[in-house]
Amino acid sequence: MAPGVLDVNRFDGTVLHLSHATSSARDGGVAAAITDLITAQLNAGGSAEWLTAEHWPAWCRDRQLRRAATERKPALAHLHGLWRSPTRIAPALARTGLPVVVSPHGMLDPWALAHSRWKKHLVEMLWEQRALHSAVALQALCQSEADAIAATGLTAPIALIPNGVELPDPAAALPSPPWSDLLPPGGRVLLFLGRFHPKKGTLPLLMAWGSLVAEAERHGWWLAMVGYGDDGSLARMVERQGLPRCSVHGPCFGEQKAACLSKAAAFILPSFSEGLPMAALEAMSWSLPALLSPACHLPEAIAAGAALAVDPEQVVLRHRLIQLFNLSEAERSAMGAKGRELMATRFSWPRIAHQTAELYGWLLGGGEAPDFVQQPRR
Template identity: 60%
Template structure:
């Protein structure tokens, strides 16, 4: 087990689901797996949701052991994968666990008592059993270190694929779902992701109502594209519009593949005023598509503000309304400059090829076949 290149079963990615049920984690694992294939790592991917709930933990553990991986790269917390993690470690499998922002203080405060109980029952043991933990950003390193002080932490971000900018590639995309509702020449501010209160949708709608007149005069629309709330957001917006509120707001269902590329290509800006994130894939994808971004500090992309690629969008209605006004007032040239800064930033720092090579180095080190990478922070007692 001293050579990563000799392995055909390295790594085994383990997560809850491979679809929208697991939010951005599924997208990140899918993209990482593809990049790792190009780096000759031969990954496999096993998800817990393929097994019935009552037998899930036992069946999942058996499936992992039957796959005989040399290393398990586990994604996300609080579900079957981390419940079985201590037993996988006891069976001799090295574990790399990526919380994907789930140890962020805001995230921990949600369902606090349930998480405290689960933490004591198995979650802390799972993280302590890991050979290494993966953080997506510096803020997550600090959040993990505060709870798991003795385990090494690797800082490896999510990546993003750069879209083809050729006009022929854009022409091949389907029309965006708002094509029949938004007049030609009007601009769309896009929210793309899960409809969950942590995404800051309530303050976003309140802020949009406050700038509705300016948005109309500048011919902007707010389009919310996503899933996960069984239609509750669409119903709320429809009810508000019957009262004469929230003009120029559309709620659309989820988009994947070419349909997602279409909404990103057709939008003029992107907004994500989250209360809590790891490193949001939607924001990276928007930046890759050269969309000027409105991002909260919780998106953990401080370099986007430094580079002039994003404006602050904290999840507070008053502050967010001011940020929206700032975006609406930008000229075409100013938006274009922000978009160019977005693409340059992700090309430099968030290439999937670079991420795949970093995971390759990390796996080698965990298995004892390489030097400790510079992006790995050892536990304090070993510094």
């Protein structure tokens, strides 16, 4: 069957996606990924709904979410993310006979587990292990995440299905990016786009940038930090230190985000921990050469020549930034073209919608497991 076409003979029913929030401002890349996944599933002829916990106050959220999910009578529930209401209600949903698939979205990554470890250990003891063990399958966005899931001792099958990306139209009319009044004509922008959080490597990035301002000026480069989630502390730090050729901007979504991606000259994400970052996929879909840490779990981009590998460490970042500055326009363009081609062939939403339909069909109808499903060693 062609990618993007659902086999309705194997999966004929509604999948109910459950997460914390529909807004990227409140649930980051998880919300963005679910939005595009559901669109792709509907475009492929499937039936999908999305229910989020944000609609109810905390004191009754779990009960109301469980009731609403049960009333919809889906064929299967697909839960996204950990540590919140959707996984708290997972065992109760499973006890009704509803098959539950859990996508941790990188939240079982060793760095993520170490962050606020004592709190997560308590939560894990209270409900998270029960939730994970109630799943009939788990979705991993990359092999590293599949290995992290398997290392927890879970025995459910692991479906290796990445996030996807929609290829944009580079000729589309877009507004000006938020830095348009700050840069001189011809300035090249290195873009960081995402949540301002220590795990994203923002501090070593700014330290590295501050150490090579003269190089950036000589080659005409600027750093634009576009994001949210820290109540303005990053912007205050940059202003307090007087960091040259660096601007910090609030969150951008929709056309504003597209404007940032279309006008940037390169993209950087030196994270300590990720699932499979939507921002990196989107940047490469816009033909941006990328600088990505191993935690971004995109070795394909490095191997294809679409990205330079960086570590979230000042000296390494400085070296790679100088390497970027010294690339010719033709070399940067070639890297960007390889990234867009990779997104088109390996990370397209029609392909991923087809894989999820295969997974759901197998879980509900039996038969031979899809080739992207891994069975953990017992």
